Amino acid sequence: MEDHVYKKIEIVGTSEKSSDDAIKTALVRASSSIKNLRWFEVIDTRGSIKDGEIEHWQVTISLGFTMNG
């Protein structure tokens, strides 16, 4: 059985709706160019505020994917 190698990159997803949705936004964008996405880890959660309300959720995630052989 072979020994896989993975690469990890950091992406910041944003959303006006929720913290979970910001992660999904990042995944949609990343999966358009990267095959074999395997896992994510939340690095930090932030947001911009306008008129006392959340304008955009900004969630930084680390994304792991299989490197092609």
Place this chain on the structure above:
Amino acid sequence: MEDHVYKKIEIVGTSEKSSDDAIKTALVRASSSIKNLRWFEVIDTRGSIKDGEIEHWQVTISLGFTMNG
């Protein structure tokens, strides 16, 4: 163009509904006395438990706002 100065404070918002809602509760309270809120960063997420269920979500955030000139 001027160089702005910002202040950061730590607030703990709570909610019976969700982690995102606890952050919104903190923002509503903070915006009643602070103008020019600009961004937040989640510091940690906790909660109290009662009878095996989440009683209150408790989310500590750092809040940044513009200091008046």
Place this chain on the structure above:
Amino acid sequence: MEDHVYKKIEIVGTSEKSSDDAIKTALVRASSSIKNLRWFEVIDTRGSIKDGEIEHWQVTISLGFTMNG
């Protein structure tokens, strides 16, 4: 008045729905065998990805409960 002692354990809850729901899944499982759960703290938030979408949210929490006298 007595001085209580608490124990803390780490549990990873998973969910196909949301990060908050993964925490609730962990609490349901833990409360079936542990009485007196008192609080939780989120340690990290991860997830597995399949076909570019989140397969399972995986949230590690620390759980505190009262030790029996």
Place this chain on the structure above:
Amino acid sequence: MEDHVYKKIEIVGTSEKSSDDAIKTALVRASSSIKNLRWFEVIDTRGSIKDGEIEHWQVTISLGFTMNG
């Protein structure tokens, strides 16, 4: 039942006697102007040295208190 909001501030208490006493010194000073102090967390413990002995214990704590409605 209502959702409370708390504020956290950092104070450095000092004492010639002990590390615990430095925390109490900070609490006495803080409670003179802040009502509803609820909890503290020790951030770090330091001290100044003079002639090979501890001159002042310096303990930085984070103080949480209820924000008025």
Place this chain on the structure above:
Amino acid sequence: MEDHVYKKIEIVGTSEKSSDDAIKTALVRASSSIKNLRWFEVIDTRGSIKDGEIEHWQVTISLGFTMNG
């Protein structure tokens, strides 16, 4: 000579008297059910406040003990 294996658990001791006493309270409770306690490490020191004074010291420690063969 054999290679030992140790287990580490997290306990929160509380005390109305001092931070050191909160650790001792945790040890007394843990030693009633665990043999072969070997060492502890302080993870964090907190406390609850009532009427501007420390109500309970709360010290989280990691406890190491020898696993039976």
Place this chain on the structure above:
Amino acid sequence: MEDHVYKKIEIVGTSEKSSDDAIKTALVRASSSIKNLRWFEVIDTRGSIKDGEIEHWQVTISLGFTMNG
């Protein structure tokens, strides 16, 4: 001799010139309203970029000052 108590606050200074100048900008602003500033600690150093060049240095510092008796 008395036991002093200090408060620490977080400020973000900005500057178009340099990282050191961003700290000085924060100090000028803070000293206009706070007497008895005693020390600062750099928390993090960031910056905004425009057309491939640094637009503003943004340095977050923790500021310690003596609380009045």
Place this chain on the structure above:
Amino acid sequence: MEDHVYKKIEIVGTSEKSSDDAIKTALVRASSSIKNLRWFEVIDTRGSIKDGEIEHWQVTISLGFTMNG
């Protein structure tokens, strides 16, 4: 499909041979009482020294395993 729940515990394995072997020693001991071990994470690596040579490697790992339904 069901949502699994995992528990994580900390074990310190020791070995006179190597750091990797200390991890294996911990796994052998843990697997004698815990079924469904799934993954480990190295927390820290230490060792005792005698006469200028390594006496025992001591590697602390976090062990994750599936909780029975």
Place this chain on the structure above:
Amino acid sequence: MEDHVYKKIEIVGTSEKSSDDAIKTALVRASSSIKNLRWFEVIDTRGSIKDGEIEHWQVTISLGFTMNG
């Protein structure tokens, strides 16, 4: 309004002149191949020493830029 997605990469800039200049060196190099650089964060600051003097400042920064749609 759309939800943007950003990517973050780590670059080490070097300079014989100053720590700030090492950051600028990294930005000049990065902006030659990446459009839409938006912000940087200093990760760590190091340097090589030769004959008791700083030979090269080495500053690791995280660079954020907008991913094309």
Place this chain on the structure above:
Amino acid sequence: MEDHVYKKIEIVGTSEKSSDDAIKTALVRASSSIKNLRWFEVIDTRGSIKDGEIEHWQVTISLGFTMNG
């Protein structure tokens, strides 16, 4: 003399043999597409377990390499 610029990426190498071998596996894979690899730093060491034994060592490393001029 010129001021070099380096890029750092994160790779996860795996191996059935040892933790050191997992790092070598990552280097072999990375060097097939990246010239001028200069250094690595271990970020974390994990592994999957099957039937009580290590199935794959998984070592995350940060890899630094010279960016072409």
Place this chain on the structure above:
Amino acid sequence: MEDHVYKKIEIVGTSEKSSDDAIKTALVRASSSIKNLRWFEVIDTRGSIKDGEIEHWQVTISLGFTMNG
């Protein structure tokens, strides 16, 4: 006015009495060979346990002192 240079070293003090006393033990020992001790910072607090009670408090401190000109 001159610019001072300080050196920092790490010492572990032990005591059978208390955590504060372990720090004092370290200072007494260090001051016998180092002049101009200026400050200390607590790095971590541990202890050995025997028969369910604390045998020795072990407190690691960082010690700062003025380097002679």
Place this chain on the structure above:
Amino acid sequence: MEDHVYKKIEIVGTSEKSSDDAIKTALVRASSSIKNLRWFEVIDTRGSIKDGEIEHWQVTISLGFTMNG
């Protein structure tokens, strides 16, 4: 080819001019007694404040040097 061994020590350099200059002050002092200084890493950056202005920059660095054979 031989395997070198390096030692790392922590020094705090101070300067009235700049953060970079505080590092240089530390290097000048260290190089007067230590040969073979090889690299430094910034641990933290602080400063004392007097009359609202920076009195002394205080930069703690870790210094690596080759141990003689």
Place this chain on the structure above:
Amino acid sequence: MEDHVYKKIEIVGTSEKSSDDAIKTALVRASSSIKNLRWFEVIDTRGSIKDGEIEHWQVTISLGFTMNG
């Protein structure tokens, strides 16, 4: 029974063979000048790369030893 005092120093061992061997190289060198070495802790593991292969493993360890009375 007396209260011991220990000193901790940081050493970087290197090796062309393995990460464990780099630690042993550091111990051999340190034990030639320091008596009473008691324990080590791995701080970080790095390495230099040449032609896509590991040139030298570089492991930073903290070394604890008993201070003479």
